[in-house]
Every structure is written in structure tokens, then in C-alpha cells.
Amino acid sequence: MSASPLLRLSQLTKSFGGVMAVNQVSFDVDHGTIVGLIGPNGAGKTTVFNLITGNYRPDSGEILFDGRNIVNMRTNRIVTLGIARTFQTIRLFQNMSALENVLAGCHCRMRSGAIGAMLRLPWQKREERQALEIAVGELEFVGLRSQLDQAARNLSYGNQRLLEIARALATKPRFLILDEPAGGMNDYETQVLVDLINQIRERGITVLLIEHDMNLVMKICEKLVVLEYGVMIAQGAPMEIQKDQRVIDAYLGAPDDDEDEDF
Amino acid sequence: MKPATIINVLVVATLLVAPYWLNAYWVDVLNSIGIYAVLALSLNVILGYAGLFHMGHAAFFAVGTYTTAILNTQFGIPVLWLMPLSGLTAGFFALLVARPIIHLRGDYLLIVTIGIVEIVRIALVNNVFGITGGSNGIFGINRPELFGYVIRTPHEFYYLIFGFAAITVLLFLRLENSRFGRALNYIREDDVAAEGSGIDAAHYKLVAFVLGAFWAGMAGTIFAAKMTIVSPQSFTFWESVVMFTIVILGGSGNIRGVLLGAFLIVGLPEVFREFAGARMLVFGAAMILMMIFRPKGILPAQPRTYNLDFLAGPRGGGK
Known part of the structure; x- marks a missing residue:
């Protein structure tokens, strides 16, 4: 393990009204790993994501990305630094094409x-071409190249999730946050997704994901972080987590219900 | 040739020769249509591409028009030289007023922008800074001069106005098919997702406002030169409504739709003059019918097409 982690959350706290959505949560995500964030519904997992991506501001605590505090940075700035995300409730530009x-x-x-576009300068045209090349490449990577001119709303649910991943990858991230990527996918699609996430890691991108599909989580994550009522109750390798009595009581033992957290 | 190309050629050809068969009255109607077309195209950047409900575009038009009127009558600067300056003044004004309200959404933004246009009109009536001439306005604006040729008659103005409109269409088409144009569309579709994809939504909304205002300001220069008299009556809330309607009814986000909208909204009431008192009634009924049968405008925005021929065969992203 390298000396400093890619992402470090320390004492992160966020409350909504009187509810502590995230309470003193601290964990690290090391370079090149796949880390899973799990826990029952309403445990604050998506809130943690929204704090990392700047959609919410923490009440207190630090988020260090590559040693740099990104708290209070605007979302688009955080994306530019190299953190990309997908959304739990799919947020594509529904009326626009996949491309x-x-x-x-x-x-x-x-x-x-705007001015470069109006004058259509040579470097502007070159940049457009490069962008198209990258975009088509990422569509190919997630297996959607043949559907690039389809409107996003016409894609199947599973493909919409893949399109969100392609969009996130096109930002050239170093760190990718996936919020329930297998949500609504069938077994075959989930298997394709597992391969895809492994390929994303092979590209050198660190992955943090929320997922309720324990099979998927146990298969691809090197490390799991477990939240319950906004508090971190365990972290470690999947094998250890599976045996942890608190985790079994709080989550793994409980039946899986599919109610969604809101964002 | 594709049908769309044929229609384009026919429309341009018709517009080029139209003044030869029309009397001064009808050319003047066309001139009004031309100015409204440019104004609506500039509003389309804000309302059509970025989806910001901006009902105060007449305010930016007014700032541009008065900049030209004041500087021309006070300092005798040739009218057309004032075009970029009027644009800049309107753009700067937009920057000042849009900045604090840029985070407002939908109906809230609509109400505030209505307020802006009223504030500007009332400021003009009250002869703010003693330079706007109060409710009488400013008169004696010079005729524009292009390469030593003074533009006077409606027929001459026709070519100036439609020349400017043509340049506007060309530049805005390029704008639409660019990183900038796409960014505004992403924001219109879902601004949280746009920011999550790395787009600075607040910045782009502001630039859309400034650019739209810049163009409305330039249109103001031509308007001032055409009228030679400007007064606050030309910049009422109703003017904003007309521009807004042109964009929404024609097809927001579609340049062809906006142009057609300008012809219909400004031109039809003239055509309907034979209905005398009932003309606005007929016009209103026509508008209601169009909104029922074409809720996305007469010509809805079309998806962009991309030429991907330069990509030789399949290639991998990161595989």
C-alpha cells in the first residue's frame, strides 16, 4: 500500500434537520483498489457520495483527495480534479443521444x-474531433457503440446505467464513484458489469461503489466499509466483514429490501 | 439535394428579391420581422438552449438602443460604429443583473426578469442620470452609413437588417453545434447531472445571458438607426412577451423555428388587418391552436448530427 491514500475521509459529519445522516465517518480508499460502501437503506451511503462529489457540504470533517482538501469545492471543480460519479436514480440527459x-x-x-465556436477556429475543430473520438471510445468500452445515436431515454435500464458509466469515464477520472451500478440489472447484465468494473480498475481508475448485490460486492471489492444510521460500524476485507457479528446483525442477516434512498 | 437544402435556398432567394415587389409599407413590416428575428435568436440562446425562463429581454434591447441613441446624439459617433459598444453595454448590464439571480429556476426567474424590464423602462421614463430624455425619449439619431453610403429608405434598411440577421443565423448555428451549445443543453436537461459531469452550470448560464444581451444590444443599434427616435414605449413588458412567444411558439432551441416564429408572430397580425378589430382575436386563436397541436413549437429542436466518418473502424476506449 502506498503511503498516502487516494481518498481519505476523516470525521465526516452531515446532519439534515435533527437527523445525523453521516456521523464521524472516516475511511481511506487506496490507489487502484475497488472499495464497497454497504449498509441498510437510509444508512447514509449516498449522502457520503454526495459529500465527496460536492453536492452536499459537510457540517464538519475533511475529505482529502490526493492529499488535497476538497470540502467546499464546487462539484464541477471536483470532477475536473478527477472524481467522476454515477447516480443512484439515473440522471442522464434523457432527450439527448447516447453520444x-x-x-x-x-x-x-x-x-x-462561445467565440471559438462562432469563428470555428482550426484548434476548435480539432478539439471537437478528439472529443468525439474519446466519446465513441468510451461507448465502445461499455458496449454501447452501436446505439450511439439513440436518445438516452430509449435505452434499456441496464444500458442507461452503462451510459452513465461511459459519461463518467469520459471525464478522465482517477477515481470513480458508482451508486448502485447493478440496480435494476438482471444476472447476465450484472456479470457484464462485474467484468466492466474490473476493466475500469485495469485502466488505473480507483473505484468506490455502493451496492446491495452482496454477490457482486464480495466478488470484486478488496475492502468494504459498512454504515448503519450514519455511523461506520466496520471496515475491512470482505471475508472479515462477512464474519463480523455487528454487520450480520445490522445488515447481512436482515432481508434485502429494495427501497431506494432519495437523491 | 436534400429537401431541407432546397427549402433553405428558396427562402434565402425569396428574401433576397422580395423587396422588389413590395411597397415601402410591407418592406417595413419585413424590417420589423427582421429585428424581432435577431432579438428572438438572441433570446433563444438563453431560453431555448439553456432553458432559462427569461422574460426581460426587452431590457437588454433597451440598454443597447439607448447606448446608441445617447452616444450618437451627444457625441456624433457614427451609428454603426456603436454597434459593438451597444452590445458590450447591454452585455455588461446583463452580467450585473443576472449574476445575483442566476441560481433561480423556472417561474422564479421569470418573475424577476419581468421586474428587470419594468425597472429599466421606468428608469428611462424618469430620465435617469438626465440623459435618456424621459418619456419623450431621444430624437435626431443619425442614419447609418455603410462604406460612405447612407441608409435611408425601408428598402435600404431591409438589406442591412437581413444581412445582420443572416450573420447572426450563421454564427448561432455554429454556436449550437459546439461544446458551448451542448453545455447549455445539458444544463437545460438536468443541471445537477451537468455539474456532476464537470460543467460549471452557473458560469454557462451567465455567459448565455451575457451573449444573448450582447446580441440584443447590437440589434438595438439597428433599431435606433431605423427609428431615428427612441422612447421608453418601445421597451415595455409586452415587447419581452412578444420575443418570448416567438421562441416558444416557433420552436425553442431551433433556429429555423425561431425565424418562422418571428414571421408568424410579427407578420400575421399585419396580414390579419382585414379582420380589423378582431385581428388580435384571430391571432390569439391561431396561437392557442398551435400550442395545442405543436406543444414543442412549430419546428421543435432537432437532435444534432455528428460526422463520425473520420473514425476508422471500431476502436477501443481503454481496452
């Missing part, structure tokens, strides 16, 4: 503005 959805991810690595 344009992925081009949205390319945006933060491009520079041309």
Missing part, C-alpha cells in the same frame, strides 16, 4: 468557448 451524453463528460477536458 451527446458521453460528450458531456468530455466537456471538462475541453477548452473552446
Whole structure:
């Protein structure tokens, strides 16, 4: 393990009204690993994601990305630093094509503005071509190249999740946050997703994911972090977590219900 | 040739020769349509591409028009030279007023922008800084001069206005098909997802406002030159409504739709003059019918097309 982790949360706290959604949560995500964030519904997992990506501001605590405190940074700035995400409730640009959805991810690595576009300068055209190349490449990577001109809303649920991943990858992230990527997928699609997440790691991208599919989590995560009522109750390798009595009581033993947290 | 290309060629050709068969009155109607078309195209950047409900565009138009009127009558600066300056003034004004309200959504933004246009109009009536001439306005604005040729008649203005409209269409088409145009569309579709994809939504909304205002300000220069008299009556809330309606009814986010909207909204009431008192009634009924049968506008925005021929065969992203 390298000396400093890619992401370090320390004493992260966020409350909504009187509810402690996230309470003094601290954990590290090391370079090149796949880490799973698990716990019952309402445990604060998505809130942790929204804190990392700047959608929410923590009441207290620090989020260090590559040694740099990203608390109070704007979301788009955090994306530019190299943190990309997908959403639990799919948030694609539904009326736009799959290709344009992925081009949205390319945006933060491009520079041309309104004037460049109006004058259609040579470097602006070159940049457009490069972006198209990256976008098509990422669609190919997730297996959606053949559907690049389909409107996002016309894709199947599983493919919409893959499209969100392609859009996130197009931002050239070093760290990818997946919020229930297998939600609504069948067994075959889930297996494809597992392969895809492994390939993402092979590209050198660190992955943090929330997932209720324990099979998937146990298969691909090197480390699990377990939340309950906003408090971290355990962290460690999947094998250890499976044996942890508190985790069994809080989550693993309990039947899996599929109610969604809101975001 | 594709049908769309044929229609484009026919429309451009018709517009080029139309003044030869029309009397001064109808050319003047076309000139009004042309100015409204440019204004609606500039509003389309804010309302159509970025989806921001901005009902105060007449305020930016007013700032541009008065900048030209004041500087021309006070300092005798040639009218057309004032075009970029009027645009900049309107753009700067937009920057000042839009900045604090940029985070407002939908109906809230609508109400605030209505307030802006009223504040500007009342400021003009009250002769703010003693330079706007109060409710009488400013008169004696010079005729524009292009390459030593003074533009006077409606027929001459026609080519100035539609020339400017043509340049606007060309540039805005490019804008639409660019990183900037896409960014505004992403924000319109879902601004949380847009920010999550690395797009600075607040920045782009502001730039959309400034750019739209810049263009409305430039249109103001031509308007001032055409009228030679400007007064606050030209910048009422109703003017904003007309521009808003052109964009929504024509097809927000679609340049062709906006142009068609300008012809219908500004042109039809003239055509319906034979209905005398009932003309606005007929016009209103026509509008209601169009909104029922074409809720996304007469010509809804079309998806962009991308030429991917330069990609030689399948290639991997990171595989």
C-alpha cells in the first residue's frame, strides 16, 4: 500500500434537520483498489457520495483527495480534479443521444468557448474531433457503440446505467464513484458489469461503489466499509466483514429490501 | 439535394428579391420581422438552449438602443460604429443583473426578469442620470452609413437588417453545434447531472445571458438607426412577451423555428388587418391552436448530427 491514500475521509459529519445522516465517518480508499460502501437503506451511503462529489457540504470533517482538501469545492471543480460519479436514480440527459451524453463528460477536458465556436477556429475543430473520438471510445468500452445515436431515454435500464458509466469515464477520472451500478440489472447484465468494473480498475481508475448485490460486492471489492444510521460500524476485507457479528446483525442477516434512498 | 437544402435556398432567394415587389409599407413590416428575428435568436440562446425562463429581454434591447441613441446624439459617433459598444453595454448590464439571480429556476426567474424590464423602462421614463430624455425619449439619431453610403429608405434598411440577421443565423448555428451549445443543453436537461459531469452550470448560464444581451444590444443599434427616435414605449413588458412567444411558439432551441416564429408572430397580425378589430382575436386563436397541436413549437429542436466518418473502424476506449 502506498503511503498516502487516494481518498481519505476523516470525521465526516452531515446532519439534515435533527437527523445525523453521516456521523464521524472516516475511511481511506487506496490507489487502484475497488472499495464497497454497504449498509441498510437510509444508512447514509449516498449522502457520503454526495459529500465527496460536492453536492452536499459537510457540517464538519475533511475529505482529502490526493492529499488535497476538497470540502467546499464546487462539484464541477471536483470532477475536473478527477472524481467522476454515477447516480443512484439515473440522471442522464434523457432527450439527448447516447453520444451527446458521453460528450458531456468530455466537456471538462475541453477548452473552446462561445467565440471559438462562432469563428470555428482550426484548434476548435480539432478539439471537437478528439472529443468525439474519446466519446465513441468510451461507448465502445461499455458496449454501447452501436446505439450511439439513440436518445438516452430509449435505452434499456441496464444500458442507461452503462451510459452513465461511459459519461463518467469520459471525464478522465482517477477515481470513480458508482451508486448502485447493478440496480435494476438482471444476472447476465450484472456479470457484464462485474467484468466492466474490473476493466475500469485495469485502466488505473480507483473505484468506490455502493451496492446491495452482496454477490457482486464480495466478488470484486478488496475492502468494504459498512454504515448503519450514519455511523461506520466496520471496515475491512470482505471475508472479515462477512464474519463480523455487528454487520450480520445490522445488515447481512436482515432481508434485502429494495427501497431506494432519495437523491 | 436534400429537401431541407432546397427549402433553405428558396427562402434565402425569396428574401433576397422580395423587396422588389413590395411597397415601402410591407418592406417595413419585413424590417420589423427582421429585428424581432435577431432579438428572438438572441433570446433563444438563453431560453431555448439553456432553458432559462427569461422574460426581460426587452431590457437588454433597451440598454443597447439607448447606448446608441445617447452616444450618437451627444457625441456624433457614427451609428454603426456603436454597434459593438451597444452590445458590450447591454452585455455588461446583463452580467450585473443576472449574476445575483442566476441560481433561480423556472417561474422564479421569470418573475424577476419581468421586474428587470419594468425597472429599466421606468428608469428611462424618469430620465435617469438626465440623459435618456424621459418619456419623450431621444430624437435626431443619425442614419447609418455603410462604406460612405447612407441608409435611408425601408428598402435600404431591409438589406442591412437581413444581412445582420443572416450573420447572426450563421454564427448561432455554429454556436449550437459546439461544446458551448451542448453545455447549455445539458444544463437545460438536468443541471445537477451537468455539474456532476464537470460543467460549471452557473458560469454557462451567465455567459448565455451575457451573449444573448450582447446580441440584443447590437440589434438595438439597428433599431435606433431605423427609428431615428427612441422612447421608453418601445421597451415595455409586452415587447419581452412578444420575443418570448416567438421562441416558444416557433420552436425553442431551433433556429429555423425561431425565424418562422418571428414571421408568424410579427407578420400575421399585419396580414390579419382585414379582420380589423378582431385581428388580435384571430391571432390569439391561431396561437392557442398551435400550442395545442405543436406543444414543442412549430419546428421543435432537432437532435444534432455528428460526422463520425473520420473514425476508422471500431476502436477501443481503454481496452
